Amino acid sequence: MGDLHGYFFLFLIWLISTIFIRAIFKSTSSKPHLPPSPFALPIIGHLHLLAPIPHQAFHKLSLRYGPVFRLFLGSVPCAVACSPETAKEFLKTYEHAYLDRPHNSALAYLTYGSQSFAFAPYGSYWKFMKKIIMSQLLNGTTLDLLLPVRQDELNRFMNTLFQKAKIGKAVDLNGELLKMSNNVISRMLMSERCSENEDEAGEMRKLVTEITEIAGKFNLSDYIWILKNLDLQGFGKRLKDIRRRFDELIDGIIKDHEESRKQGSGKVRDLLNILLDVAEDETMEIKLTREHIKAFILDIFVAGTQSSAITLEWALAELINHPNIMEKAIEEIDQVIGKKRLLQESDIPNLPYLQAIVKETLRLHATGPVILRQSTEDCTVAGYHIPANTTVFINVWALGRDPNHWENPLEFRPERFEQNNVDVRGQHFHIIPFGSGRRICPGTSLSLQMIQTTLGSMIQCFDWKAGEDGNLTSVDMEEGPGITLPRANPLVCIPVARIDPISL
Numbered sequence: 001m002g003d004l005h006g007y008f009f010l011f012l013i014w015l016i017s018t019i020f021i022r023a024i025f026k027s028t029s030s031k032p033h034l035p036p037s038p039f040a041l042p043i044i045g046h047l048h049l050l051a052p053i054p055h056q057a058f059h060k061l062s063l064r065y066g067p068v069f070r071l072f073l074g075s076v077p078c079a080v081a082c083s084p085e086t087a088k089e090f091l092k093t094y095e096h097a098y099l100d101r102p103h104n105s106a107l108a109y110l111t112y113g114s115q116s117f118a119f120a121p122y123g124s125y126w127k128f129m130k131k132i133i134m135s136q137l138l139n140g141t142t143l144d145l146l147l148p149v150r151q152d153e154l155n156r157f158m159n160t161l162f163q164k165a166k167i168g169k170a171v172d173l174n175g176e177l178l179k180m181s182n183n184v185i186s187r188m189l190m191s192e193r194c195s196e197n198e199d200e201a202g203e204m205r206k207l208v209t210e211i212t213e214i215a216g217k218f219n220l221s222d223y224i225w226i227l228k229n230l231d232l233q234g235f236g237k238r239l240k241d242i243r244r245r246f247d248e249l250i251d252g253i254i255k256d257h258e259e260s261r262k263q264g265s266g267k268v269r270d271l272l273n274i275l276l277d278v279a280e281d282e283t284m285e286i287k288l289t290r291e292h293i294k295a296f297i298l299d300i301f302v303a304g305t306q307s308s309a310i311t312l313e314w315a316l317a318e319l320i321n322h323p324n325i326m327e328k329a330i331e332e333i334d335q336v337i338g339k340k341r342l343l344q345e346s347d348i349p350n351l352p353y354l355q356a357i358v359k360e361t362l363r364l365h366a367t368g369p370v371i372l373r374q375s376t377e378d379c380t381v382a383g384y385h386i387p388a389n390t391t392v393f394i395n396v397w398a399l400g401r402d403p404n405h406w407e408n409p410l411e412f413r414p415e416r417f418e419q420n421n422v423d424v425r426g427q428h429f430h431i432i433p434f435g436s437g438r439r440i441c442p443g444t445s446l447s448l449q450m451i452q453t454t455l456g457s458m459i460q461c462f463d464w465k466a467g468e469d470g471n472l473t474s475v476d477m478e479e480g481p482g483i484t485l486p487r488a489n490p491l492v493c494i495p496v497a498r499i500d501p502i503s504l
């Protein structure tokens with residue numbers, strides 16, 4: 001019996017030590033479990049797979065490789081998330097590791113050597129600016145104070161449409177909407193109408209378009225190390241030209257502001273004056289430089305103008321293609337507001353169907369189709385090892401079309417938002433057009449107010465006939481290339497007045 005105990009004891013020691021040694025051996029020798037990845041070409045890696053439109057290419061790859069996969073863009077390691085569950089892991093569960101954005105040499109140059117807020121690493125400068133933005137620049141009080149600016153620009157835009165309606169002329173909606181949103185942002189930022197001087201207006205719109213285009217292109221020298229010091233795509237010359245033109249325009253405006261402040265005449269409440277106050281305040285923990293201010297103005301122009309204009313263009317295109325939805329929206333507006341006054345921002349809470357139309361537009365046509373982040377530490381996401389210094393792409397466009405979360409996802413059906421509390425402010429990961437977490441878009445409230453009010457006014461006052469001659473019964477919904485999800489073909493329509501503006 002004693003022998004039996006001895007043997008049993010020896011057997012136990014052998015078993016435990018074998019398991020222990022194997023565990024140690026396994027932990028030191030096993031490779032990390034990386035996400036699946038397509039076959040990569042030498043030097044360029046997977047760059048060739050992203051054409052012509054990256055978010056669509058990511059979506060197609062995810063059908064084959066799953067909701068998280070790995071790519072090498074040249075020599076840069078990347079991970080792509082294409083499902084709400086994996087997006088939530090990156091943006092919420094492991095948020096602390098994904099708060100930076102990847103480096104982009106075009107943006108670094110345009111923003112005076114990476115002085116931008118939108119691309120700043122998550123550190124003291126970003127935290128300082130975020131506090132100023134949320135407490136002074138884009139908070140409820142400042143947005144309320146600047147309401148007359150938005151209302152005035154909307155009235156001017158509606159007036160342009162009434163003039164076109166009078167003579168039955170077609171309107172290039174992207175052009176007109178971009179003019180309006182440029183003017184709103186420009187007046188809120190610096191009390192300047194971009195359209196007061198048509199030369200300056202055209203120049204600013206052109207600059208924003210050129211910047212979004214060049215920032216959205218894959219600059220090979222960012223990704224392929226042997227091309228690091230070469231400029232095969234001619235980016236350098238174009239960037240120098242863009243920054244010189246932007247600098248001249250903005251420098252003039254800042255000097256005017258400084259002059260009026262010296263003379264004691266110019267304390268208009270605009271965002272530039274708030275920034276100049278902060279820059280002059282010796283007690284602030286960070287000294288704002290002129291470059292910080294210029295880079296911030298560039299951030300807001302680039303982030304805030306095209307995105308709202310393009311969202312409105314998609315929304316109207318969807319309504320033209322769905323006359324029943326257009327009719328229901330008009331009925332709601334007529335019932336709540338009537339035909340004797342124009343819709344205003346304060347009416348929005350009473351127009352749930354209009355709000356649902358805007359949500360549905362942002363679900364299918366998020367104008368920030370891909371969120372860019374950069375990891376600062378190793379993490380395990382969806383069971384896969386994601387090393388530090390990986391560029392992460394969250395495919396917002398694919399989340400809004402995920403059949404596991406949306407019934408008939410490709411159908412435009414605002415009713416899907418009627419019976420639930422799903423919102424677009426970063427809590428529901430199957431619809432995050434403004435991102436999520438600490439780096440969520442700080443312009444969310446402003447852009448929702450602008451988009452809902454403008455769309456509501458456009459359909460309250462006009463019927464829309466599509467096409468240059470107003471004879472199209474539907475419009476195409478093809479996407480063009482670019483970081484802000486532009487339409488491949490601009491939306492051109494003839495407005496037909498439903499309301500006589502003189503009687504209002």
Ligand code: HEM
Nearest residue numbers: 118303304307308367368433434435436439440441443447
């Ligand atoms: C339809 C309109 C808009 C859409 C769809 C949109 C979308 C986005 C998205 C997806 C992000 C990245 C969020 C993340 O990483 O989680 C972002 C960031 C940002 N947006 Fe917007 N945006 C819009 C309008 C605006 C407006 C009107 C402004 C300013 C007035 C603005 C300013 C910014 C800034 C400064 C950032 C960078 C935030 C940071 O890095 O901390 N956006 N936006």
